[in-house]
Amino acid sequence: MTYRSPIKHCRDCGTAVAYRLPDDGDTKLRAVCPACGLVHYENPLNVVGTVPVLDDGRVLLCKRNIEPRWGKWTLPAGFMELDETTAQGAARETDEEAGAQIEIGPLFSLLNVRRVGQVHLFYQARLLSDQFNPGHETIEARLFEEHDVPWDEIAFRTVKETLEAYFADRKAGAIGLHCIDID
Incomplete structure (x- = not known):
């Protein structure tokens, strides 16, 4: 399944767009305004966060107070904002x-x-x-050892994969960089 967001109207002039190949040699279908010619590029959104740990290896998880997945556990993360680096956003x-x-x-x-x-x-x-002051998006912020992590209550697969990689690296004695494709 290929992702496509539903751009329906030009953000500059409001005319209904058409999905077609732009006239500039681009090889991907784009939302193109037939009135003003603006090509609307759709790019992935960045979600940034951390794997916050104490020196003893316990990891901080947050219980979500927002949808999607209200009441499930996650690493602290969210959408990157304009005018910040990925690390600043995390x-x-x-x-x-x-x-x-x-x-x-x-x-x-x-x-x-x-x-x-x-x-x-x-x-x-x-x-x-080890003191936390959760914001309105979080019901509870808590430290977990690997055997205490509520694995069946993890909000997102990206968080579960990241936690599994962290605990595996910790056992191996070397923290690495993990690149993972999720279907």
């Missing part, structure tokens, strides 16, 4: 959702989720405190 989301103080580390996982037109990027993050 740190912002961790603060907004968990109220956690962190030291951001290197990129840990990059997950392509083609069916919904998203790329998820999770950064390693060292928790500087």
Whole structure:
């Protein structure tokens, strides 16, 4: 299944668009305005977040207070904003959702989720405190050891894959970068 968002009208002039090959040699169908000629490019959305851990290896998860998947557990993450780097967005989301103080580390996982037109990027993050002040999007922010993680209550496959990779790396004694394609 190929993702396509339903662009129906030109964002500049409001005319109904037509999906066709643009006249500039592009090889992909695009939403093209027949009135003003503006070509609307559709690109994946970036979801950014962290794998926040204490030095003892416990990981911070947030119980969602919003849809989708209200009441399920997730890593702190959300959509990247304009005018921020992916790392800045990940740190912002961790603060907004968990109220956690962190030291951001290197990129840990990059997950392509083609069916919904998203790329998820999770950064390693060292928790500087075990005290949290969750925002309105979070019911509860809590630390988990691997055997305590509510695996059947994880909100998203990208989060589950990232957590599994983290715990596997921890057991192996080396944290790596994980690139994963999710159908």
